[in-house]
Structure formats: structure tokens, C-alpha cells
Amino acid sequence: MELSGAEIFLECLKAEKVDTIFGYPGGAVLFLYDALEKAEKENTIRHILARHEQGAVHAAEGYAKSTDKPGVAIVTSGPGATNAVTGIADAYMDSVPLVVITGQVNRDLIGRDAFQEIDIVGITRPCVKHNFLVTKLEELAPTMKKAFYLATSGRPGPVLVDIPKDLTAEKMAKADFSYPETITIRSYDPTTKGHPKQIRAAAKLIAQAKKPIIYSGGGVILSRAAEELIAFSHELDCPVTNTLMGLGAYPAMDKQFIGMLGMHGTYEANMAMHGADVVIAIGARFDDRVTGKLSKFCPDAKFIHIDIDPSSISKNVSADIPIVGDVKAVLPRLLAEYCSLGETIDANALKQWWRQVDEWRGQDSLAYNQKDDEPIMAQYVIDTLWQLTEGDAYITSDVGQHQMWAAQYYKFNKPNRWINSGGLGTMGFGLPAAMGVQLAHPNETVACITGDGSIQMCIQELATCNQYQLPLNIINLNNGYLGMVRQWQEFFYDKRYAMSYMDALPDFVKLAEAYGHVGMKIERPCDVEGALKEALSMKDRLVFLDIITKPEGNVFPMIPAGAGQNEMKLK
């Protein structure tokens, strides 16, 4: 009995318990697709045919971000592979566990500018956790094992495996094949536990704090440590702020939660960071959208920084107490250490700190006023969506104003519900990501909050949604502008709106219908709630809501570039 490379590939996927793979076929992956066809027949692995390789990779990201499994995508060589690069880079920036398989030309053609040949290993080197070109059939299975191990362990990330076509046709004796159960990579051994001495030092610093704050990020979600974060925060009883990527890790409805921080964070979150004396950064990376101008960032604070990636620590902001480790492992230890100290945060100081934070909260920086006779405000749409879904839907977004509004007004109480492109800021992410989420959670409500600019970047995926009957709710906040670009032009470029007006927009209702979906156009505030209810009630249809919103709405609060956290523009 013999196995071909393609059959071995399939066995590897099965061994990794892959149930869904996103992709697009082409010449170099024909043998692999032949094997996938077999898997489809025996009902082991379902292949989802995207309409563009970028869509396939974003869908795999959505699948991974909303579950505890890695996303898997397969594309062909050359243009298939280069089209996947944006998705791979997106996954790299947001630490999404992904295994991407690319076809490659036959081994004897590599380097000869063969048809659809591209050095994808070279192209993706700066935006993958690691990548491989498989050159020998006996290396295929161990390489696949390494790819899944690397993608899902430590700080997760995308791993690319480039497989030449002739290798997928080559055969070896079945007896010689076995999928390794474990694998060790001598140069790779992520630290997870956290150093006890550092944990003790951190506990002591916390106990002496008068104005502590917890600043937690996407690392908490990746580490599945929401429960640990909640327990830790409740014990400290201090304010908690989340980054864009961390939303949902701490329940938005909890009284200690003071909202998202950063450029478009709440007034209270940014003021509290600015005023804090001890900042406990948990799985967050001090991104420039969070810190604003570094020299003005948290002037009085000492920093405790917990992160599994040592290179994230002291990269932008120097940590006073670095703790390298997995948040899920470190937090319970830190909590235990703190509780055993015999001293806790001074209750009076904490009370005063809360009085101050509550005063900032009183600003109500996210207040908005939707009037009946004025254009629809995006804030109102998202607020209504949040209420109608009781904060329990899976929300994906694209990039721009609608993304910030979604982050501000949809109050996430659970992790893995907020699926967006934070680091790379990839327009076009939302729709395909929502497909991945819906495929992973067929019975849940999935809404894609998007804009008239972003939605057109991967609009072709509406066909995929039709093929697989994905009942997404697409909420297109249509203001006729690239809204965030327009906002910056209004504030910083003397209202010269260079190329930010989206002229010649399609009729989105007809477009949705052309793809076999339900389309609705909403133009008055009084119709928003009804339309959302109707869309949400159609459990077996994709509904595309084209909501015509205020053309010149702006996202507030805002920390202008170069300003400090205490210098927010509130309107």
C-alpha cells in the first residue's frame, strides 16, 4: 500500500482534527484538492470555497478568533499565494493561530520563473511566525506537525507551509508514514509560568498602589484567561480598561469596567491611565494607538507587564516589573501571591481613586443624541443592535469609523465575540471573517458591522455566503465617505477631502439581491430598530442592511496625534 503526498497531507489534517478548511483551488494544488474531495465525500473535512484568496484567509481568521482552534487555509502558487498575503499579515499582527498551505511549482522548476511561480516563503518571511518549503516527502508530516504546533503555542501566529506540486503526487509506503504525536523544536520553548520572583515583586508593588489600573489586551483572549482576569480584577477592586483587541475579556457591564482606552477610548479610561500610579498590563503590547505620544504616557505610573512574548515587553514602554509567561498561568499565581502578602491596597486610597474615576465617568464621553428628523447616527445603530442582541452576538467589523463605533457602543460581555482587524487595520476583513465565525457557530447570531468603503473590498464573498447559506447580518453604515480618512482630513488637512468621497456607490440592495440575499435600505432613524429586528429574525437568510448615515459624523472622544491621554477631544 502506498500513500501519495496529497493523501499524507489529508492524514495530517485529520490527525490535527481539522474540520473546516478555507481555500481556492489552482494548478499547483490540484492533487491536494483531489484528496480534499475525498475528505468531503467521507465527511471528515469540509472545504469552503471563498471567492478570493484574501477572503479565504480572513475567513480562517474569523474561524480561529471565535473558537479555540487554529484556522486553516489552502491556496495555489503564484497569485493565489500573493493574494493570501494580506490575510497572513493580518493574522501576524493580531496573533491569530493559522496554518496556511500554499502550492508551489514542481521542485525541478523552482527558481526558473515557471508559470505561477513565486517565492512565497521569501515574501511572507516578515509576516509569519514561521514558514516552511517542504522539499522531501518524508518531511511533509513532521513539517505539518511543526506548523500546527508553532501556530497554536506561545504567542500564536500564522505559519505557512509551501508544498511543491510534484511532491503531492509522489508516493511512499504507507508503512513508513506516521503522524508524529508530539514534536520538539530545539530552538523553541515558550516560557509560560512566569518567574516566581517577578510575580512576588509585582504583588508587592500592587499592594502599595494608591491608584492602580488594569490594562488588559488581546493576550487575555488568546490565552483563554477571561475567568482568571475577572477573579484577579475583583480581588483588586480597581478600574479595568481593555484594548481594542481585548474587548470582551472583561465583561463590559461589570462596574469596574471603564471602557476601551486609546485614541478613541473613553474619557475615563484614558484619564485613569494618565492618573494611575501602578499600571498592570496583561497581554497588551502598548501599541501606539493606545499610548499616544510616549513621552506623555502615564507620567506617574510604574508598569507591571505580563506577556508571553518577551519582545513585547519594554519594546515601547519600559516595564518596571516584566513577567514573561502565559496570562492564564501567571494571573492565578499573582493573585495567590497578592492574597498571601498580608497587606493589600489601602482601602481609603482606593476609595478616593474610585471617586476620581467616577467623576471622569460622569463626563459620559460616549453620550449621543439621535434626533428623529436628522440623519441616522452610526452610534444609534450599534447601540440598538447591542440592545436587540442583548450583547450576545458575534460581531465582526471592517476598518474605519464603524469599527471604532462598534468597539465603543457594542458592550461585549464575553471573549471571542469581537472579531476585528486591530493591528494591520485591514479593510475587507469583516465579511469573510464573519463567514468563518458563522461556519464555526452555525446557530449563533453573527453581524458584520461595515462601511461603504470596506465592504467593497471583499464584496465577492457574498457569493460564498450564498453557496454555504450563511445567514449573516451585514450592517453597512453607509455615509458615502471613507469616514475615518474624511475625519482626519477635516481635523488635520483643513477639510480638503482628497479622494475620501465614495462616488458611484452601487445600489447595495440590488447587489445583495443579485447575490441571492435579502437587501434593505434604511434612511430614517425611526426605521432602524424595526429593520434590525426583521434582519435578526430571518435566521436562514443573509440580510444586507444598507443604512444611510450622517455623512459627516465623527468618532469621539479622540486623542489627536502627538497629544497625551489627558488631552482628548470630546467633540
Add this chain to the structure above:
Amino acid sequence: MKTIQRHTISILLENESGALSRVAGLFSARGYNIESVNVSMTNDPSLSRMTLVTCGDEQTIEQIIKQLNKLVDVVKLMDLAEHKHIERELMMVKIAAKNIEACAAIKRIADIFRARIIDIANKTYTIEVTGGQAKIEAFLEAMNDHGIQEVVRSGALGIVRGSATLKVDEKA
């Protein structure tokens, strides 16, 4: 004021295609300096040894080391600036030897630097010099008057003094 310091970093790399490019790509992508880099195989065929000379302030060097460690192909590394160590560089230079006097002068300078003439041709001496960066540069300066035709340098190689070694731990 941040003080910029020169650091020599020794790296054991997986001997795989692309490994060198991952290190070089890291430096260009993140805007770090490379003063010199040398890479070659070791007695263990699965490993290459790289000696990389870079410069930066303390924070930058810390990031460089963390980022290097993050590369899956980097097995182990050592910042030689933290240890007593020896650095050597090999240089080969072609120098114009116009006449008998020049030949004698070049030979004399070469002897002073314990350099070796490894090839001669009509009006050209090819000289090999080994030493630390300062010696190499002093030699070039001394030869400047004679018309340097071509210079090829290996970049620094470094090793720690004493019995300490940079090697992969054998796991039981």
C-alpha cells in the same frame, strides 16, 4: 542621553536555507544596524554560526536580542559584550607596489603588522592581515600612501575567553 554601543552577537542558527535571510530581514524590517555579519558552518552539520556586529542604545540592543531569540531558526545566542571575549577579522588587500622602494616599504609595514604577503604580481602585492578591528583599520591607514587597490574583509568573528562555550544543550 542614550549611549550607542557596539555589540558583537554570536548566534547558533539552524543550518537551513532561509535562516540567514530571516536574520537579515529582521534587521532591515526593524531598522537595526548591521556593521558586519559573518556566517559559516560549524563542526555540527545541523548548525551554522553567525557573528553579527551591531550598534545601538541599551533598549535597542535588548530588543535586537529578544527579536533574534524569537526567530525559530535561532537556536542559541550570546551577546559577547557581556563577556570577556576575543574578536578577530581576516582581511585581504591588494596594494600597488610601483617600484623597488614601494615593495620594501610595503613589506616592512606588513611585517610590523604581522601581515603576510600571499600573492605577488606585476606591481601588485596581495596581503593577508588578521586582527581586531583597530589593527585592521590601522593597517589600512598605514598602507594608504601606497595605493590600496582592493579590500576584502570577513567581518568580525568572536569567541568567549576561557572554558565557557556557546553550544546547544544536550537534552537527556
